[in-house]
Each structure stands twice: as C-alpha cells, then as structure tokens.
Amino acid sequence: MQEIIDILMHDGRATPERIAVMTGLDAEAVREQIASLERDGIIRRYKAVVDLERLREATGAEVVTALIDVSVSPERGAGFDGVAARIAQFPEVRSVQLVSGGQDLRCTVTGSSMHEVGDFVARKLATIDRVTATATHFVMKTYKDDGELLIEGPGDHRLVMAP
C-alpha cells in the first residue's frame, strides 16, 4: 500500500501495470488497491507539478501566488474549523492550513495579478466574521515546489562508460 502511494506521489501517471512490474505485485491487486485508495479519499486526484515561472516565460501567463496568514478568533464549539471551511470554499484559495505560531490559518491564494490577489484578500478574506487580521506575503520566486527542485540541479557528470 505505502509503496504504491510512494510511486504515485512521485509519478501520478504510473499505470497499475507499470506499478505491478515495479513492485512485483499482481496488476489486478494493484488496480484494486488504487481503486480503494481513491474510494477512501486517500488519493484525492492526479495532477501535474508546473513550474509557473517557466510557464510565464513561455506563454506570458501570469500567476501570482501569495501566502496569507490569517488571525482568527475561534468559535465556541467549532474552534477554527468554521472559518477555515468558509475560506476554503473560494476557488482562489489553493490551500488552507491551521498552523502553530503567531497566526492561526495559513492560506495560499493565487490570481492573475497582485491587484487581483490583494483585492480578494481585502474584500473577501479579511471581511469574514471572526477574521481579526491578515498578513499577505507575495511569492517572489519558487525554488522548490511539492518536492520538485525548480532551480537548475547539478547535471549528470558521470563518464559515459566505466567498468
């Protein structure tokens, strides 16, 4: 189970047949395990890890990302969950996490310009009941994302042939 997840977390396109060869498991057994992982909501979906900077260079498509710390005054009974759930509903919000430290929620918000993201924070996020403060940090450059190194790694320095 864990090995199938390890492989899929690295390569979401690995087919059950391929995973079966990699692990020595039966292809049908792999297919069933993946189906159950999907059914149980452990595997949520499959996606591509995109280098947005390269995408912008190639197509001009601008994606602005901001990390937003949100301070919340918790609700009796529900704590932070109610506010977090409200924030999470917005499609602009890519992630919402309850964190330790000075603030309560850390959100990732994307938009096509700084103005758009700033506007969203001011008009939608900061105005939610119980949100007491926000601090917006625009991402200037991404070096590593989702385990993927986006900066130039060391090349292959091996000799072409060696005994």
Next chain:
Amino acid sequence: MKPLNPVVAACPPSGIRRFFDIAASMDDVISLGVGEPDYVTPWRVREAGIAALEEGLTTYTSNAGLLELREAICADLEQRYQVRYQPDGECLITSGVSEGLDLALRVLLEPGDEVLVPDPCYVAYGPCVSFAGGTPVYVATSSADGFRLHADAIAAAVTPRTKAILIGSPANPTGAVQSREDLAALTDVAVRHDLYLISDEIYERLCYDGPHTCLASLPGARERTVLLGGFSKAHAMTGWRVGFLCAPAPVAELAGRIHQYTMLCASHVSQAAAVEALKGGEGDVRLMVADYDRRRRVFVKGLREIGLDCPEPGGAFYAFPSVAATGLSSQEFAERLLLAEHVAVVPGDVFGPSGAGHVRCCYATAMTQLEEALTRMDRFIRGL
C-alpha cells in the same frame, strides 16, 4: 631505455576505451555503460563535506582514518551483520574499495601465489592480483544458474600455490548475489585448504530479494577474511573515494603499514562526509535502494520482452543479459548498438571469458531513459 615493469606492461588496456571514444562523440547517447549511481550524493552528506571545508578539516587524519568514522563503521557492521571488528586495530579507512583491494592483496600475497577469482568479475580483480605479484586463477561461472559460485568448482581450482579467494557479492558485472549456503560452502573450502578470503562487499546495501550475507559473519570465516566496503554505491559517493578494510589485527596492521607509506590517509573531507552518511543517511539509502529495485524490475522485464535472456540480478545495479539470441558477440552487439541506436552498454567479455555473449547494462538511470533505451534496443534487435 631499460624495460618497464613487465607485469604492468602485460596488463591489457581497458576493454571499454574504444566504446568510450565513440560514445563521447555522440550527443544523444543513453548510457547504460556507467558503474555508478545517477543520484548525486545526498545533500545532507554534501552539506557535511562543505561544513568540513568551512571548519578547516583540510589536514591529514591519522593513518587509519578518523576514529569517529571507524567506530561508526564497526558499530554498523555489528548491528546489521553481528560481525565485530575493533575500530582501533581491525579497521582501516581507505580511498575506496579499490585501495582496500590493493592493500589486501599486497599483504596476503607472496610472489607466485595464486588467487581464485570468479569469472566474470569486476575488471580490477585480475590486474590487482598480478600487480601484487600473484597470479589470478579464474573459476568460470555461468548465466545458466545465475552466476552461482560453486564450492566444488572453487575447490577443484585449488593448487598448493593457492593463497586466497577473492569474491564480490552482490557482483559487478552480473548483479548476482551469492546465497548464504553457497558462501558457507565457499568458507568450508577456504578452511579446508587454509585460504584467505577477500570479500568485496561494496554493493551490500543494494540487495533486493533478501538480506545480504556478510561473508565474515559466517562461522569460521572472520579469522581468514578481509572485508572491503565503502560508501560509493549505497550513498552515491563514488567521487569522494572513501571506503574501509576490516580484517583480523595482523592483516589490518600490515595493510595499515602499506597504507601509511603509500596513501598516508584517505581524504579528510570525505571521511567527515562519510561520518554523516553513516549517522544520518539511512533514509536516503532506503529511498535510493527502493528506486533501483523498481527500475531493476522494469528493466529486466523489458530486456526479456525484447528477446534478451537475462538472469535475475538480485543486487548491485546491473543487468547482465545474454545477447546470444542475436547471433552477435558481445563486442559486436555493443558496438553496433552504440553506432546504430546510440545506446552504450559494456560488452561482457571485458569482465572475463565467461562474460562473453553478454552485455552489462547499468539501470541506475532515469526510468524514462531506461524505457527509451529498451525501445532503441528492441528496434536494433528487430533490424538485425
């Protein structure tokens, strides 16, 4: 001019030079001809090397190597294989297994002594025996039984001049892993004929189908075994040149005597990095080994599907398929494959006559490259 050393002069140059030159002239070669990981040394280890430089660890170490590293190696061997060596007196840090092998042979051999070596084997074994004044005696192994070392074949090659048996398991070039039973039988032969055992265990962490057997851990083996190991393969540290030799005190002491006059000590920075590899690198090793295993399964299956018979390689990161079905010799196969499809493999006969008819393919290469290599090899074979 007076003649040069005839033993060295008689040693043939590397059998892969020719292929290297051809491959170096191509820009889209997929090389399965390498003998090292495609991983760069894990960052925590590189970072420890950088820190060592910043701290100014640029001096000699003691001849035997950093005590901290020797202690870590001996603790690791005891924990994983229940074999005990004294960090002080039975463990020597070397510049890779290559130096350890040379030291072991020079300590053990008198002129004319014979050393039994499996055929095929790593290319350095025979020449190192010769350089140390000995004579390598090759014992053929066969792909038919996965390159097993048969104790009776070893015993049949013993003569009054035989001094030692040199083996590597898991093996370069075959990927073969010797079973505990076969190693025990081999040890019995060594005991019966009073032979030393030199065990090159550089690939010990790269065992996929079961735990590695440390030769020195077998009953009767430790007192006559020189155990060679290192960091190059499991920790992706080939260029750091750091390994170790463990042996009973009399052997280790003499090995240290040569080492102190020839190498003085292994690189200080590399030793500091190796300490980190042993103390903090286990997670990295496990990830890399799991990844090699997946590539192994995909690649070996792929070779069989394109019609190349391949014994199951239980360790290291090599597959050693037979190319007999193509009607080509291993040299012809390797050269024509390289020229036609720009895939580099190493012809098996460079590892000894029993390697003829095979090629060595290193699967420590990205999965996409392995798949592309298989596609090209398939096209090549179908075009023959």
